[in-house]
Amino acid sequence: MATIPKGPSAPLTFLYYFATATLFADVVFAYQLGLGFNDRATLQLGLIIGLCTGVVGLYMNRSRTLSLQFISAKKAQTGLDEALAELGFCEKSVTEDGYWIYTQPGWRAWFAGKMLVVLDRRSGTVVGRASNIRQLERIVQP
Numbered sequence: 618m619a620t621i622p623k624g625p626s627a628p629l630t631f632l633y634y635f636a637t638a639t640l641f642a643d644v645v646f647a648y649q650l651g652l653g654f655n656d657r658a659t660l661q662l663g664l665i666i667g668l669c670t671g672v673v674g675l676y677m678n679r680s681r682t683l684s685l686q687f688i689s690a691k692k693a694q695t696g697l698d699e700a701l702a703e704l705g706f707c708e709k710s711v712t713e714d715g716y717w718i719y720t721q722p723g724w725r726a727w728f729a730g731k732m733l734v735v736l737d738r739r740s741g742t743v744v745g746r747a748s749n750i751r752q753l754e755r756i757v758q759p
Contacts, residue, residue, distance in 0.1 A: 621716050621733045621744045624680025634674030639667030678730075681750040685741040685757065694736055697743075700756040704749065706732050 625633070643663035647654050687693040701707075706719035706729070716735040720726045732745040732753075743753065 620714065621735050621742060623682065623744060627675060627679045630679040631671045631675040634678075635667045635671030637667075638670035639663045642666040677746065677748045679747050680744060681747040683743040683745075683750050683754060683757075685743065687739060687741065690736050690738055690741075693741060696757070697734060697736075697741070700753060701732060701734075703756060704752055705729065706749075 640663070643654060643659050646652070646659040646662050647656065650656075650659065652659050685693065685697075698709075701719050705721045705725065708722055708726075709717050709719045711717055716733050719732040719734060721729045730746045730749065732743060732749060734743050735741060743750065745753075
């Protein structure tokens with residue numbers, strides 16, 4: 618079975634969203650309130666917004682893996698193609714490493730991310746954003 622890149626870990630995802638939102642909020646509040654960047658009020662507001670954004674980013678955008686078991690690889694491929702098409706992932710390409718990359722068309726690909734799929738004889742693995750994997754689970758495993 619081909620190996621799929623797993624994406625960033627949960628702590629790294631949280632840190633990215635937390636740091637980015639904290640810095641952005643700190644700059645906006647410092648500018649809007651006419652305070653300095655080191656002012657206690659702007660730091661507290663920035664940290665609160667950063668914490669909330671980090672938790673939401675962690676819940677929605679961390680990388681998650683879905684393991685599938687099936688009897689026929691051909692039927693599983695067809696079923697997975699249909700399930701991913703239902704979610705809007707219709708463009709696919711195969712890599713040199715042997716896994717499929719599903720993306721959404723046009724500008725939606727920027728926000729939806731990619732779904733990486735590898736199928737073996739009786740098992741498969743799908744890696745993508747947590748929000749997309751949750752939706753796929755509802756379709757594939759009712």
